[in-house]
Amino acid sequence: AQSVAQxxxxxxxxxxxxLTVKCTYSVSGNPYxxxxxxxxxxxxxxxxxxxxxxxxxxxxxxFEAEFNKSQTSFHLKKPSALVSDSALYxxxxxxxxxxxxxxxxxxxxxxxx
Amino acid sequence: xAGVIQSPRHEVTEMGQEVTLRCKPIxxxxxxxxxxxxxxxxxxxxxxxxxNVPIDDSGMPEDRFSAKMPNASFSTLKIxxxxxxxxxxxxxxxxxxxxxxxxxxxxxxSRLTVL
Numbered sequence: 461a462q463s464v465a466q467x468x469x470x471x472x473x474x475x476x477x478x479l480t481v482k483c484t485y486s487v488s489g490n491p492y493x494x495x496x497x498x499x500x501x502x503x504x505x506x507x508x509x510x511x512x513x514x515x516x517x518x519x520x521x522x523f524e525a526e527f528n529k530s531q532t533s534f535h536l537k538k539p540s541a542l543v544s545d546s547a548l549y550x551x552x553x554x555x556x557x558x559x560x561x562x563x564x565x566x567x568x569x570x571x572x573x
Numbered sequence: 574x575a576g577v578i579q580s581p582r583h584e585v586t587e588m589g590q591e592v593t594l595r596c597k598p599i600x601x602x603x604x605x606x607x608x609x610x611x612x613x614x615x616x617x618x619x620x621x622x623x624x625n626v627p628i629d630d631s632g633m634p635e636d637r638f639s640a641k642m643p644n645a646s647f648s649t650l651k652i653x654x655x656x657x658x659x660x661x662x663x664x665x666x667x668x669x670x671x672x673x674x675x676x677x678x679x680x681x682x683s684r685l686t687v688l
Binding site: 494496501502503504505506509550558560561563564565566 | 679
């Protein structure tokens with residue numbers, strides 16, 4: 461079965477510093493990986509996806525993610541964090557057998573001024 | 574485009590009452606998903622539809638839960654009778670097809686509190 465793991469419940473970073481939110485995956489076959497963001501009292505919003513091609517994927521709001529096959533990771537990154545980036549971030553993988561999106565447990569990002 | 578529209582945004586009810594949550598997907602999207610979010614269990618997929626037909630309801634917790642999609646622009650999730658453990662935020666999402674992009678468009682959610 462396909463799955464993703466987000467090892468950190470919370471990540472704290474100072475505004476202006478680079479941020480990384482970690483995700484590792486377990487799949488059979490080629491992975492289809494996604495990042496979503498959830499702001500308070502809102503639904504999830506799509507940030508970016510990796511299907512195939514370049515290992516560095518660029519998405520919305522200046523976020524990017526690096527696909528690393530050898531480490532089975534898909535970490536979300538941003539060179540310079542903003543206070544407004546504070547939110548809950550979900551990594552997800554598409555289960556190729558069922559077409560379901562399997563979400564991780566989420567990582568709360570807190571950016572301090 | 575108005576996005577995925579859910580109603581009500583907040584619902585407070587008493588144990589044993591029937592609860593109906595509603596969803597209008599984005600026009601042209603032929604996949605519709607119902608998710609439940611709680612602190613304890615995170616984000617759970619309850620059921621999803623393709624072209625108004627339920628494809629996988631293995632996530633529906635028990636017979637008290639039912640979902641319908643009578644047409645391409647409307648779906649309901651019903652809980653009867655409701656219990657306090659059903660308290661959660663229920664999200665509806667739609668997409669053009671997970672096999673194409675995997676990008677889901679979520680509604681704002683319906684926060685359910687069962688007393």
